[in-house]
Amino acid sequence: MIKITLPDGSTKTVSKGTTAIEIAKSISEGLARNVLCASINGETWDLNRSIQQDSSLKLYTWNDKEGKKCFWHSTAHIMAEALEYLYPGVKFGIGPAIENGFYYDIDLNGKTLSSEDFTKIEEKMKELSSKKLIFERKKVSKKEAFNYFKTKGDEYKIELIQDLNDGDITFYSQGNFIDLCKGPHIQSSEKIKAIKLLNVAGAYWKGDEKRKQLTRIYGISFPKQKELKNYLNLLQEAKKRDHRKIGKEMELFTFSQRVGQGLPMWLPKGTRLREKLEKFLKEAQEDAGYLPVITPHIGNKQLYIQSGHYDKYGEDSFQPIKTPNEGEEFFLKPMNCPHHCEIFAQKQYSYKDLPVRIAEFGTVYRYEQSGELHGLTRVRGFTQDDAHIFARPDQLKEEFINVIDLVLFIFNALGFTKFKTQISLRDKEKKEKYIGSDENWKKAEEAIIEAANEKKLDTVIEYGEAAFYGPKLDFMVKDAIGREWQLGTIQVDYNLPERFNLEYVGSDNKKYRPVMIHRAPFGSMERFVAVLIEHCSGNFPLWLAPEQYIILPISEKFHDYAEKVSRFLKKYDICGPIDYRAETTGRKIRDAEVSKLPYIIIVGEKEVKENIITVRKHGGIDLGSMKINEFKDLIQEEIKSLIKFNN
RNA sequence: GCCGAUGUAGCUCAGAGGUAGAGCGUUUCCUUGGUAAGGAAGAGGUCACGGGUUCAAUUCCCGUCAUUGGCUCCA
Numbered sequence: 001m002i003k004i005t006l007p008d009g010s011t012k013t014v015s016k017g018t019t020a021i022e023i024a025k026s027i028s029e030g031l032a033r034n035v036l037c038a039s040i041n042g043e044t045w046d047l048n049r050s051i052q053q054d055s056s057l058k059l060y061t062w063n064d065k066e067g068k069k070c071f072w073h074s075t076a077h078i079m080a081e082a083l084e085y086l087y088p089g090v091k092f093g094i095g096p097a098i099e100n101g102f103y104y105d106i107d108l109n110g111k112t113l114s115s116e117d118f119t120k121i122e123e124k125m126k127e128l129s130s131k132k133l134i135f136e137r138k139k140v141s142k143k144e145a146f147n148y149f150k151t152k153g154d155e156y157k158i159e160l161i162q163d164l165n166d167g168d169i170t171f172y173s174q175g176n177f178i179d180l181c182k183g184p185h186i187q188s189s190e191k192i193k194a195i196k197l198l199n200v201a202g203a204y205w206k207g208d209e210k211r212k213q214l215t216r217i218y219g220i221s222f223p224k225q226k227e228l229k230n231y232l233n234l235l236q237e238a239k240k241r242d243h244r245k246i247g248k249e250m251e252l253f254t255f256s257q258r259v260g261q262g263l264p265m266w267l268p269k270g271t272r273l274r275e276k277l278e279k280f281l282k283e284a285q286e287d288a289g290y291l292p293v294i295t296p297h298i299g300n301k302q303l304y305i306q307s308g309h310y311d312k313y314g315e316d317s318f319q320p321i322k323t324p325n326e327g328e329e330f331f332l333k334p335m336n337c338p339h340h341c342e343i344f345a346q347k348q349y350s351y352k353d354l355p356v357r358i359a360e361f362g363t364v365y366r367y368e369q370s371g372e373l374h375g376l377t378r379v380r381g382f383t384q385d386d387a388h389i390f391a392r393p394d395q396l397k398e399e400f401i402n403v404i405d406l407v408l409f410i411f412n413a414l415g416f417t418k419f420k421t422q423i424s425l426r427d428k429e430k431k432e433k434y435i436g437s438d439e440n441w442k443k444a445e446e447a448i449i450e451a452a453n454e455k456k457l458d459t460v461i462e463y464g465e466a467a468f469y470g471p472k473l474d475f476m477v478k479d480a481i482g483r484e485w486q487l488g489t490i491q492v493d494y495n496l497p498e499r500f501n502l503e504y505v506g507s508d509n510k511k512y513r514p515v516m517i518h519r520a521p522f523g524s525m526e527r528f529v530a531v532l533i534e535h536c537s538g539n540f541p542l543w544l545a546p547e548q549y550i551i552l553p554i555s556e557k558f559h560d561y562a563e564k565v566s567r568f569l570k571k572y573d574i575c576g577p578i579d580y581r582a583e584t585t586g587r588k589i590r591d592a593e594v595s596k597l598p599y600i601i602i603v604g605e606k607e608v609k610e611n612i613i614t615v616r617k618h619g620g621i622d623l624g625s626m627k628i629n630e631f632k633d634l635i636q637e638e639i640k641s642l643i644k645f646n647n
Numbered sequence: 648g649c650c651g652a653u654g655u656a657g658c659u660c661a662g663a664g665g666u667a668g669a670g671c672g673u674u675u676c677c678u679u680g681g682u683a684a685g686g687a688a689g690a691g692g693u694c695a696c697g698g699g700u701u702c703a704a705u706u707c708c709c710g711u712c713a714u715u716g717g718c719u720c721c722a
Contacts, residue, residue, distance in 0.1 A: 103717095201651065201717030202717065207719070209720090248658080307722090369649095369720060371717090552682090554680060584678090584679090584685055594683080604680085622682070
């Protein structure tokens with residue numbers, strides 16, 4: 001007999017060789033029906049795999065990440081079986097579960113596949129899953145594994161087997177399909193009730209751009225048809241919120257082929273929105289002791305050689321422009337830090353002056369690969385809400401915490417209340433990717449980890465994700481429909497101050513090296529506005545909306561009164577258009593609602609006579625009639641309540 | 648940059664080897680209206696660009712550019 005410990009601490013004594021599904025059954029029928037996979041002492045485990053020793057057991061259902069992953073991974077195998085049936089000779093790379101669904105990388109021997117082929121693959125998958133195929137685990141020797149895939153002619157699997165140790169190789173089979181796989185899998189394919197293939201894309205074998213590109217098919221599956229429907233609705237909702245679509249509809253920004261790829265142009269309404277954000281941030285930064293500066297859009301090549309950026313990115317950036325006579329070379333500014341270092345360097349600072357916080361909405365230009373460009377989130381010219389803090393080493397932690405507080409304040413004011421953070425450290429195996437001494441890296445990494453701990457941030461640590469000059473703390477916000485976006489970043493840097501030979505005078509009259517913090521709460525104005533659009537679906541909070549209202553005169557006779565109302569509100573920086581069209585009021589209301597204007601003001605005979613306006617809020621909420629002055633107060637109150645200043 | 652898809656009116660899209668169509672928008676006129684689409688008429692397109700095949704190409708083929716789904720990258 002062996003002892004099984006359950007997550008709640010309770011124990012069960014069962015006979016040796018029992019399985020997780022048997023234990024689930026002994027707990028409840030319902031659990032047995034819903035359980036998808038298990039873990040034994042932390043190792044994921046098939047439900048029908050025997051347990052040989054005292055163990056702690058966890059059972060995973062669809063409500064657990066592990067359960068979903070197992071479910072999707074099994075669906076990937078079903079897809080592979082369908083593909084093998086439909087395209088004999090197809091070779092398989094890897095086919096894992098991902099955050100939402102699964103994919104399988106396949107080699108079709110030069111044949112291409114498009115989304116039009118999905119229907120028939122899905123049908124075959126549905127047919128297979130309804131056959132109640134059982135997933136079976138089999139331990140094989142390395143030799144057996146080799147022979148199987150050699151006979152089958154699948155060089156990818158052979159390559160995978162080469163990296164595995166003899167003794168931990170397993171095959172899983174279902175129906176007519178056998179795959180090299182660590183598992184675990186669900187017991188039977190019948191649980192997979194809803195399947196949808198989503199898209200097809202190229203993907204390099206082992207993520208290496210020098211190696212063969214395989215065809216990757218993405219899909220998702222669910223235990224219930226209804227859940228698939230919900231998921232597809234979510235995708236549709238995401239599509240509706242797409243900032244590229246809303247940006248066009250609301251005339252916020254545009255691109256032009258003639259101007260160039262990835263170079264956004266802000267239209268008047270988008271500019272109003274962006275300037276309001278900048279104003280908000282400038283005020284917050286002023287309160288936090290930042291000093292605004294403005295630096296040029298280009299910088300001498302020498303500057304970037306000194307900073308190390310040239311070495312790292314020189315070849316892969318926009319190439320330098322030259323002066324016609326002297327042949328001096330200048331780069332479009334790809335970041336603001338070297339300029340800010342030079343600003344710090346031109347004055348002598350005492351230890352009492354630090355920290356010095358230099359802030360700039362600095363527009364930078366980076367050559368992004370053409371395939372990388374995407375709406376406003378990935379562009380070649382953008383404006384960072386950048387600042388560089390030069391601090392004494394003893395101030396680092398406190399100052400880092402100050403920055404975290406500022407970022408959190410800004411997120412909160414903008415309605416991003418859910419977020420995660422990631423600490424990005426360097427890849428210790430590949431130190432050549434980074435500049436600076438081990439000691440500096442150690443100090444910088446420790447400072448970030450300590451500050452994050454002190455602020456009790458929910459963090460994950462990622463190795464190899466640091467910038468080349470220092471580690472960073474990145475903020476990932478969750479938007480209204482649960483998607484995550486990376487926004488702000490805070491980075492600690494001991495290296496640039498060294499490269500620029502920056503110094504301050506200590507209390508002992510000796511020179512010391514400051515430490516630098518790079519930080520950008522939004523990241524870039526472009527990216528942030530994109531995220532904001534998708535978060536609020538274009539229904540901006542009143543204080544950011546490019547226009548707060550539209551005035552609808554009932555007929556031509558009331559145009560003058562409409563203009564009078566508009567002039568009054570304009571004095572209080574409350575702006576909006578007047579709908580002069582010879583349309584019915586119903587029509588004007590509809591159009592105003594569709595264009596997401598926060599307030600609709602209706603003026604007609606009654607309003608003129610009583611010197612009032614009738615107000616309707618976006619979404620069909622009738623606020624009735626009021627004095628213009630009352631409306632002004634209402635708007636100002638609402639704006640005040642939306643910006644949650646912390647003092 | 649790589650693989651796949653796409654490119655037709657201001658916008659959203661349909662279409663076919665014989666030089667184009669819808670809805671919305673826009674313009675003009677009629678209607679002067681009270682809480683989600685009033686009516687009529689008109690304007691608007693080298694069918695992304697450059698080659699090729701063909702009697703004939705916007706349609707088929709090739710290339711370029713751009714957009715797009717991914718991969719790789721992201722100071």
